[in-house]
Amino acid sequence: MLPPAGTSDGVAGRHGRRGHRVIRFAIALALLAVLVVGVAAVWAALSGRSRTVSECRVVGDSAKFTIDLEQAANATTITAVGKQLGMIDHAVTIALATALQESNLHNLRYGDRDSLGLFQQRPSQGWGTPAQLMDPRYAATAFFKALNRVPDWQSSSVTDAAQAVQRSNAPEAYARWEPLARTLARATTGELPAALTCQFALAPSHTPPPSPVPAMTRELGAPALDTPVSTSRGWTIAGWLVAHAEQYRITSVRFAAREWTSHGRWKSTRPNETVVRITQSPPAAG
Numbered sequence: 001m002l003p004p005a006g007t008s009d010g011v012a013g014r015h016g017r018r019g020h021r022v023i024r025f026a027i028a029l030a031l032l033a034v035l036v037v038g039v040a041a042v043w044a045a046l047s048g049r050s051r052t053v054s055e056c057r058v059v060g061d062s063a064k065f066t067i068d069l070e071q072a073a074n075a076t077t078i079t080a081v082g083k084q085l086g087m088i089d090h091a092v093t094i095a096l097a098t099a100l101q102e103s104n105l106h107n108l109r110y111g112d113r114d115s116l117g118l119f120q121q122r123p124s125q126g127w128g129t130p131a132q133l134m135d136p137r138y139a140a141t142a143f144f145k146a147l148n149r150v151p152d153w154q155s156s157s158v159t160d161a162a163q164a165v166q167r168s169n170a171p172e173a174y175a176r177w178e179p180l181a182r183t184l185a186r187a188t189t190g191e192l193p194a195a196l197t198c199q200f201a202l203a204p205s206h207t208p209p210p211s212p213v214p215a216m217t218r219e220l221g222a223p224a225l226d227t228p229v230s231t232s233r234g235w236t237i238a239g240w241l242v243a244h245a246e247q248y249r250i251t252s253v254r255f256a257a258r259e260w261t262s263h264g265r266w267k268s269t270r271p272n273e274t275v276v277r278i279t280q281s282p283p284a285a286g
Contacts, residue, residue, distance in 0.1 A: 190232030199264025209249035
């Protein structure tokens, strides 16, 4: 018997209903995919806004520079060593410009021929062993001692004094780094108070933070923390602490009525102390 007019046979009907279900399922999958993509985009946007960028800034009278945490730590080490050796601020500028040109203030394990470290000093030229030259404190000390042997370096330009020490194939290259080097030197020697800031996010840790005192004593000399110091020395110490804060899990540095936090700002505070104090992140519970 033929099926009634206007109807299909059973097989065709089942195929039609199955096709509709497939279409509805495909539409649902497409809508779900759109929803997932939308949620992911919102999450990425929110995460991007809340994520802290790890960087440092140094601000001069009319210029602002951004550097990374390693560059800031190495710059403050160079300054600390120079001041501990009794070098004038011009020497610090020369050293910083040299390290910026030679390694971009990164402690490199490679270089031209056997050159190493911040200043790309060569063991074969009598600068020290490879292990010594990879120690920023040792490398900076070696540079300052060599600079002191240059006649009239105190009155020389930055690039001429740097070239007299380094004997580079690009003797004029140091000049391009002078603006940043001079601003860094002024910030880290205390001429520009609260001019160096760093920001970063600390991951939770269940272990106590390491003490910065041994490294501070080696690079800055003692005393450094919780002891009255001059204004210039206090800002040198404070700058060193800010630049090394991530390594020692330091969350705040206080000096001379100013306080820095790891969010990356100095703000006014009280009291107006002549000692440098810090706060470190405590171990996470659990």
